[in-house]
Amino acid sequence: MSSASPPAYHATAQRPEWSALPARLRAAVATRLGAPVVQARTAGAGFTRGFAALLRTADGRRAFVKAAPHAEQPHLVDWYAREAAILSRLPAGLPVPRLRWTLWEAGWFVLCLDAVDGHTPRLPWEQVELTATLTAFTGVAEALADPPAELTALGLPHLADLAREDILWWGEVAAGREPVPPLPAPARGRLAELVALESRLPGYAAAATGLTHGDLRIDNVLVDTTGAAWFCDWSWLCHGPAWFDLVTLLISGYATGLDVDALFAAHPAAADAPDDALDVALAALAGYHLTAATSAPPTASLHLPAHHRWTGEHALAWLSHRRTWT
Structure with a gap:
């Protein structure tokens, strides 16, 4: 296991301050909120450079607002x-924080959500926060197992396709099209096994009938003042199995010493998972993160490579432990 400390997920973002936004944009947001903005607390979590802040207005109301300029960040x-x-x-x-409204102003797209008074779960995981998160995820997974028609009508992507296009990298490494990332001793010489494992992910994902969040990292979880967990950043919702989200969430648990094998096996989201689903997901995620760790796009936080490296190392360490690679 890597000895590196986990990223400070509450402080990974590099975002513009409220005062740096165009005056026209700030005025339009204040108009929609119904009162002048008197306080803006910039969100510290996340890896984009988009604006995201908890705003408080002169009449005491609060809202969470995200915004990005189309000219500079069309993807965002x-x-x-x-x-x-x-x-x-x-x-x-x-x-899930409720959407209030969206608007276009001064070349910026804005979305406004209900404010959640909460924090990113602490690492190492505290048992009460872990339990709250896994319990809340059970309800989300159940609701998305049979999603409403208006949601699937959006033409959401399929995890099987996303895997082929952007997640499976060990095959590229084996073919010499990508450099071999730094590997710990137990994983050296295991490239053929990693390729074989990750190659099963598209087939497993295609067999799923529900939807999955697609990006359920610890920094996309908020624990509110009552101890309840909320799930944020829903841009990557896709057709796929809920157990994939469970794996992405539990990697941070393995890194901090939890019995994640038992947590995965006991969770309802894993009830119908193929016997080797956990290994398949870990292989794919290790390859994706370790390959992505070599650089960060200019529109991303400079902390993104560290997140990729830490996540990839621990996904690979968890897999190595499970398969008794020494």
Whole structure:
């Protein structure tokens, strides 16, 4: 296991301050909020450079606002617009911040959500926060197992296709099209096994009939003041199995010493998973993150490579432990 400390997920973002936004944009947001903005607390979590902040207005109301300029960050505008469409169609009652409104102003796309007074779970995981998160995820997974027609009508992507296009990298490494990332001793000489494992992910994902969040990292979880868990950043909702989200979430648990094999096996989201689903997901995620760790796009936080490296190392360490690679 890597000895590197986990990224400070509450402080990975590099975002513009409220005062740096165009005056026209700030005025339009204040108009929609119904009162002048008197306080803006920039979100520290996340890896994009988009604006995201908890705003408080002169009449005491609060809202969480995200915004991106189309000229400089068209991909982020697409992500935010996709998230808005998804949030407006998710089943009611889920632990997801409610969408209030969206607007275009001064070349910026803005979405406004209900404010959640909470924090990113602490690492190492505290048992009460872990239990709250896994319990809340059970409800989300159940609701997305049979999603409403208005949600699937959005033409959401399929995890099987995303895997082939952007997640499976060990095959590229084996073919010499990508450099071999730094590997710990137990995983050296295991490239053929890693390729074989990751290659099963598209087939497993295609067999799923429900939807999966697609990006359920620890920094996309908020624990509120009552101890309840909320799930954020829904841009990557896709057709796929809920157990894939469970793996992406539990990698941070393995890294901090939890019995994640038992947690995975006991969770309802893994009830119908193929016997080797956990190994398949870990192989794919290790390859994806270790390959992505070599650079960060200019529109991303400079902390992104560290996140990829830490996640990839621990996904690979977990897999090595499970398969008794020494």
